[in-house]
Amino acid sequence: MKKGKKRKQELLNLAYHMFIEKGYENTSIDEIVAKSGIAKGTYYYYFESKEATLEAVIEMMIKKNSTAAKEILTAELSIPEKLVSVVDAFRPDKEESVITNVLERKENIIMHDKICKKIVEVAVPILAEIVKEGIAQGIFLCTHIEERVKMLLVMSQHMFDYGFFGERDVEVYIDMLEKSLGAKSGTMHFISKVLVEGAKE
Template identity: 50%
Template sequence: MKKGEKRKKELLNIAYDMFLTKGYENTSVDEIIEKAQIAKGTYYYYFKSKEQMLEEVIDMMIDSEREMAEQVIATDISVPQKIVGILASMKPTEAEQPVKNALFQPENVLMHYKVRQKLIDVITPLLSEVISEGVQRGIFECENIAERVKMLLIISDATFNEGNFSEKDICVFIDMTEKLLGAESGTMGFINDLIDKSDMEAVE
């Protein structure tokens, strides 16, 4: 790693730690600069703004999550377990929730969209690899796997990300997933346990 890349990584790690302990909104650029013991000009050489730094911190988190997901794929477990493992790996930890919450601030709407799009781009090939394994094992029967996975991720994100859904929506999504992947009914029922229902509307 080049010296400049190493310094930038150090700054991102400092910001990551401070965003977790103090919260994004309560962490100032000056505090990051003081902690890193650098000049303000050095900071702005690497980052145009605190918002750009947040975006790159989140990119760093996603890269770490992708590495964990790749380790799940390499393990000798069942296809459904791999799917669960991948999706679990790509979620922020409880400690990282303050960083995720920053995305929901009104001024970060565009960044929120970009992060969600990047997550779909990262998760699609990971899940596609596992779905392909499922096809080989006779669990699924479908072609154009990457396109099907991407479609499911987009629908899932739009349906479940904001908490505006019901139990019926979950049932329909599971049924649609099984049909889209050519799986027997009940194969993807484990999806129900993966959905965060804490903010789900009580709509039937």
């Protein structure tokens, strides 16, 4: 890694940990600069604003999630379990919610949209590969795979990331998922247990 890229990555790692420890709002550029030991001008060479730093930090998180998701492809799991695990891999860790929650503010709507599109761009090919494997094994039967997994991902993000769902929501979600992928009834039923356990954490 070249010196410039290494310095930028060090700043990103530092900002990431400071955002988690202090919160995004309570962390200033001056504090990041002071802790990094670099000149303020050097900081602005890499990031034009605190918002740009936040966006870069979240993109770094997505890259980390993508790496974890790709490892699931070769894991000893059933095809349905792989599918759910990959979707779950793109959800922020509990401690990272202090960073991602900032995107829900009205002033960050453009960044929020950009990050959501980035997640879809990275996750859809991975999910599509799993569905194709499921079709080959006779577990799923569907066409327009990329479009289907995109809808699955978007629906999952909006419904489950904040824990605002009831038992009937889960039943309908599973039913829609199975029908969309052409799976037999009951194939994805294990999701209800996963969601209940996740909500308790």
